[in-house]
Amino acid sequence: MNWRRLNHSLHRDIGFLCIGLTLLYALSGIAVNHMHDWNANYSIEQFNLQIDPLPPGVVNSAQVQQILRQLGETKISKKHFQPDPENLWLYADKRMIRIHLPSGNVQAEKSQRRPFWYRLNFLHLNHAKQAWTWVADIYAGGLFLLALTGMLLLPKRADLKRRALMLCLGGIVIPVFFLFIYY
Amino acid sequence: MRKTVALTLTALMLSLSVVSVMAKTFGDGVILEKMTSVSELLENGDAYVGQRVQVRGMIVDVCASRGCWVYVAGEKPFEKIRVKVKDGEIVFPLEARGIEAVVEGTLEKFDLSREEVIQRKRHHAEEQGEEFDPSTVTGGETFFQIRGLGALIEGI
Numbered sequence: 001m002n003w004r005r006l007n008h009s010l011h012r013d014i015g016f017l018c019i020g021l022t023l024l025y026a027l028s029g030i031a032v033n034h035m036h037d038w039n040a041n042y043s044i045e046q047f048n049l050q051i052d053p054l055p056p057g058v059v060n061s062a063q064v065q066q067i068l069r070q071l072g073e074t075k076i077s078k079k080h081f082q083p084d085p086e087n088l089w090l091y092a093d094k095r096m097i098r099i100h101l102p103s104g105n106v107q108a109e110k111s112q113r114r115p116f117w118y119r120l121n122f123l124h125l126n127h128a129k130q131a132w133t134w135v136a137d138i139y140a141g142g143l144f145l146l147a148l149t150g151m152l153l154l155p156k157r158a159d160l161k162r163r164a165l166m167l168c169l170g171g172i173v174i175p176v177f178f179l180f181i182y183y
Numbered sequence: 184m185r186k187t188v189a190l191t192l193t194a195l196m197l198s199l200s201v202v203s204v205m206a207k208t209f210g211d212g213v214i215l216e217k218m219t220s221v222s223e224l225l226e227n228g229d230a231y232v233g234q235r236v237q238v239r240g241m242i243v244d245v246c247a248s249r250g251c252w253v254y255v256a257g258e259k260p261f262e263k264i265r266v267k268v269k270d271g272e273i274v275f276p277l278e279a280r281g282i283e284a285v286v287e288g289t290l291e292k293f294d295l296s297r298e299e300v301i302q303r304k305r306h307h308a309e310e311q312g313e314e315f316d317p318s319t320v321t322g323g324e325t326f327f328q329i330r331g332l333g334a335l336i337e338g339i
Binding site for chain 2: 035036039041042044046058079081082083084085089091092094096111113125126127
């Protein structure tokens with residue numbers, strides 16, 4: 001087997017091996033980049049309600065029960081917190097309810113994990129740690145080899161060779177250009 | 184080729200939907216034996232700056248977009264302390280809100296000007312998808328924050 005054929009085989013097989021992980025990292029990469037525009041991990045629904053106003057101050061458990069009755073809540077936990085005398089936060093399974101006591105304005109928030117995206121980001125951002133770190137490292141090594149073997153796949157035709165070199169150079173120049181602009 | 188791509192995508196989606204990771208320990212976990220109250224840190228924080236401390240209390244709020252901070256309630260009314268972790272190193276789940284936790288980290292002190300407070304609160308509001316009115320900030324702020332290193336959250 002000559003070196004060209006070996007290089008081609010290596011490039012092809014590493015490429016196949018990297019398909020799954022590349023899709024994972026690419027999809028999650030876009031999601032993570034745009035986290036400020038779209039929360040890929042959770043879908044959060046917010047809705048407003050109204051209860052009778054209450055005077056500012058430390059809310060006691062009887063008042064919390066009274067609020068819960070007004071909200072028609074039965075499954076909500078009794079846990080609550082006041083960040084200041086005017087506001088009360090209540091907690092329930094996957095929900096948080098913020099109440100502004102003097103106005104009686106209630107902002108309820110229901111959050112739910114996006115099963116696919118949450119897990120994708122979990123792996124991409126290496127929250128799993130442990131053995132997954134090795135998998136990610138091996139994948140990075142695979143990409144490195146893919147780039148090296150890719151560079152050696154230069155076509156024989158002169159016009160294609162020129163195009164290949166231009167594209168290769170473009171891939172190097174783009175990050176350098178942005179480093180020059182932003183760094 | 185089309186078949187290979189379809190099979191790969193299906194395998195990826197199936198494997199991701201089957202795996203379910205419910206971690207209770209975050210980061211280094213908890214290693215200190217002594218707990219310090221949130222009240223103590225807020226009132227006498229200068230004595231603890233730079234030290235690793237452990238606090239216990241209910242998590243009252245979590246960063247909705249990156250899970251990179253939580254607020255832990257104190258023992259007295261209206262008290263809470265922010266625990267900030269390095270993005271990606273520890274990710275607190277939104278489900279931690281309203282749950283008791285033990286959190287450890289290094290205490291930090293911040294002296295912010297009015298402009299810095301506005302910048303910080305604007306960023307916070309963006310993260311949480313809330314509205315922010317800069318005119319509500321009247322001056323600079325001095326506060327303590329824990330640089331989170333580990334946590335133990337029950338029932339997640």
